[in-house]
Amino acid sequence: MIRYLTALAVLAGFAIMPEVIGEYYVEIMILFMINLILASSFRLITTCGDWSLSHVVFMGVGAYATALLAKFLGWPFWGTVLLGGMASAVVGLAVVFPLLRTKGFGFFIGSFALGEFVRLIWVKFHFPFGGPRGMIGIPSIELSDIDFYEATPYYYLVLLFTIGCLAVLYRIDLSRTGRVLKAIYADEDLSKCIGINVARYRAMAFSVSAFFAGIAGVLLAHRLGAIDPKNFDVNTMVYLVIWVVVGGVGSFWGPLIGVAVMMLVGEAARPLAEWRPLLFGGILIAFLTLLPGGLDSLMSKVRELLDRRTADGTKEN
Amino acid sequence: MDWPTFIQSISNAVILGSIYAIVAVGLALAFGVMQMANFAHGEFFMAGAYVVYVLYALGGMPFPAAVISAFPIVAALGMVTERFVFRPTRGNVLAGFMATAGVAFILQVIVGQVWGVGLMRSVPTPYMGAASILGAQMSWQRLIILPSTLVMVGGLWFFLHNMKLGKALRACAQDVEAASLQGININKITALSMAISGGFAGVAGALMAPINAVTPYMGHSIIVTAFIVVIVGGMASIEGSILAAFILGFIHTFVTTLFDAVLATMAGVAFMAIILVVKPTGLLGRVRM
Numbered sequence: 001m002i003r004y005l006t007a008l009a010v011l012a013g014f015a016i017m018p019e020v021i022g023e024y025y026v027e028i029m030i031l032f033m034i035n036l037i038l039a040s041s042f043r044l045i046t047t048c049g050d051w052s053l054s055h056v057v058f059m060g061v062g063a064y065a066t067a068l069l070a071k072f073l074g075w076p077f078w079g080t081v082l083l084g085g086m087a088s089a090v091v092g093l094a095v096v097f098p099l100l101r102t103k104g105f106g107f108f109i110g111s112f113a114l115g116e117f118v119r120l121i122w123v124k125f126h127f128p129f130g131g132p133r134g135m136i137g138i139p140s141i142e143l144s145d146i147d148f149y150e151a152t153p154y155y156y157l158v159l160l161f162t163i164g165c166l167a168v169l170y171r172i173d174l175s176r177t178g179r180v181l182k183a184i185y186a187d188e189d190l191s192k193c194i195g196i197n198v199a200r201y202r203a204m205a206f207s208v209s210a211f212f213a214g215i216a217g218v219l220l221a222h223r224l225g226a227i228d229p230k231n232f233d234v235n236t237m238v239y240l241v242i243w244v245v246v247g248g249v250g251s252f253w254g255p256l257i258g259v260a261v262m263m264l265v266g267e268a269a270r271p272l273a274e275w276r277p278l279l280f281g282g283i284l285i286a287f288l289t290l291l292p293g294g295l296d297s298l299m300s301k302v303r304e305l306l307d308r309r310t311a312d313g314t315k316e317n
Numbered sequence: 318m319d320w321p322t323f324i325q326s327i328s329n330a331v332i333l334g335s336i337y338a339i340v341a342v343g344l345a346l347a348f349g350v351m352q353m354a355n356f357a358h359g360e361f362f363m364a365g366a367y368v369v370y371v372l373y374a375l376g377g378m379p380f381p382a383a384v385i386s387a388f389p390i391v392a393a394l395g396m397v398t399e400r401f402v403f404r405p406t407r408g409n410v411l412a413g414f415m416a417t418a419g420v421a422f423i424l425q426v427i428v429g430q431v432w433g434v435g436l437m438r439s440v441p442t443p444y445m446g447a448a449s450i451l452g453a454q455m456s457w458q459r460l461i462i463l464p465s466t467l468v469m470v471g472g473l474w475f476f477l478h479n480m481k482l483g484k485a486l487r488a489c490a491q492d493v494e495a496a497s498l499q500g501i502n503i504n505k506i507t508a509l510s511m512a513i514s515g516g517f518a519g520v521a522g523a524l525m526a527p528i529n530a531v532t533p534y535m536g537h538s539i540i541v542t543a544f545i546v547v548i549v550g551g552m553a554s555i556e557g558s559i560l561a562a563f564i565l566g567f568i569h570t571f572v573t574t575l576f577d578a579v580l581a582t583m584a585g586v587a588f589m590a591i592i593l594v595v596k597p598t599g600l601l602g603r604v605r606m
Contacts, residue, residue: 051411051415097594098590098591098593098594099593101593101594101597102593102597104410105348105352105353105354105410105414105552106548106552106593106597108354108411108414109354109544109547109548110548110589110590110593112541112544113541113544113545113548113586113589114586114590116541116582116586117583117586117587117590120579120582120583120586121583123579124577124579124580124583234537238418238419238421238422241415241418242419245415274426274429274430274434275426275430277422277423277425277426278422278423278426278427280419280422281418281419281420281421281422281423281426282419282423283419284415284416284418284419284422285401285402285416285419285420285423288402288406288409288412288413288415288416288419289401289402289405289406289412289416290405292406292409292412
């Protein structure tokens with residue numbers, strides 16, 4: 001009951017937020033929700049132990065697909081969002097294929113290199129991808145009479161998509177597939193012994209999470225109106241890793257908390273300018289060495305401590 | 318491609334392969350001992366280049382002395398990384414690797430803030446002129462890389478096979494538990510392996526400083542290639558990474574000569590993908606990654 005009330009309160013908070021905060025913060029909230037989709041889809045691959053270092057590249061695939069479809073072919077939003085996600089999923093399948101025989105470092109490094117490959121295609125080909133300067137003039141969304149160029153309508157559109165994507169990802173996490181992925185992480189050989197097709201599940205997790213990253217990319221491209229290959233480089237990837245590490249991947253909520261906390265820290269550290277990467281790098285090292293489970297594990301640790309204390313208390317009584 | 322261009326490309330490929338070899342051997346050595354890859358290895362390369370920039374271009378120290386002092390300075394960076402990043406996260410494959418991405422960020426910011434981000438630091442060429450090899454022109458500056466590589470890799474080979482400490486290092490790479498049962502201090506060996514690894518990356522960067530543009534972000538291009546090299550060679554195999562370094566050096570040079578540098582990097586990644594499908598252990602590796 002408390003859980004439903006909390007969820008309802010959070011949703012209501014998100015619903016009335018644009019009325020309360022200024023336009024600048026509405027823009028920040030749009031980016032925040034897009035990052036929520038990105039981080040949550042990233043967690044899906046990490047549940048089977050594959051920390052893909054090419055995840056933001058798939059956001060780029062969605063963004064570039066949107067740019068091409070909307071700019072050159074004049075496709076409407078529903079077309080770009082579907083095809084952007086699908087394109088990402090298909091590229092994801094192609095990328096994960098050579099990686100399926102690797103695990104651990106081979107996978108991390110291999111996915112990093114293959115992500116660079118996809119990114120370099122955008123850098124290399126001036127037509128149609130615009131080369132290193134990227135693409136500009138991506139049209140905003142227009143649906144029926146509403147002009148989504150304004151921040152507030154766009155906010156509600158992204159909110160709708162965020163709720164939808166997170167709900168699907170949450171269902172996947174609880175489903176049999178989600179459990180199979182965790183089993184693969186816990187013990188790959190044992191999973192094979194009980195008849196799990198490990199390669200197929202890993203490929204599926206990779207492709208599905210690429211699909212959602214692609215949707216995040218579609219929403220980003222329509223909002224920014226301009227994208228370039230640098231948006232999806234390894235620096236952005238490390239920031240995504242920092243969000244997810246700070247939040248922790250132990251539960252579905254960890255990455256969401258991580259994005260919220262680190263975006264707050266990022267906003268607060270805006271005056272530091274060029275020193276910000278140092279702060280973020282320090283935070284990343286601190287969390288990995290001192291609290292590898294992230295903020296999420298901190299909460300369960302506190303709860304465990306409280307439980308033990310109350311249990312002790314009842315015993316004494 | 319005419320004959321002089323061909324000869325020129327071959328000599329360029331050998332030089333580039335030597336640089337890749339120095340960088341990748343360090344990565345492979347550290348991986349063999351700790352089962353841990355270092356994301357900041359490219360930044361160690363960058364740090365080596367800055368050592369030459371500061372000591373030679375700004376400080377007026379002779380070039381060879383500056384290159385040699387890059388070894389202990391960057392080796393110390395490697396040991397600090399081992400002590401404060403790899404040792405606390407030992408046993409957690411992911412944490413150590415990702416934390417070094419934080420080390421990379423920190424080194425980039427510090428170097429950028431101390432010596433500036435915007436302009437390229439140009440290091441004057443200490444050795445003017447060029448040698449003529451079968452009709453190809455090779456500047457002395459590039460040519461000295463080859464003997465330096467031979468000395469370093471040969472020195473490492475001698476150390477690993479003939480000295481007690483080197484043998485202990487190889488023992489750790491084979492089986493950490495058995496090695497510690499023989500009384501080998503594991504912490505000492507991992508620190509040593511990171512020192513050698515960092516030192517090699519530093520010297521490679523130092524040698525490339527007069528040739529490359531010296532910027533805080535120059536590590537990025539080298540780390541992609543270094544990772545590709547160690548995967549192709551077989552993660553923990555030093556011989557494999559030397560072989561793979563020269564193969565990648567040839568691919569990179571010839572594709573760059575015929576097409577361009579972006580396509581050359583893509584060709585390297587494509588080659589890695591083929592190796593991963595055909596032989597996931599790498600060319601000379603034995604363990605599955």
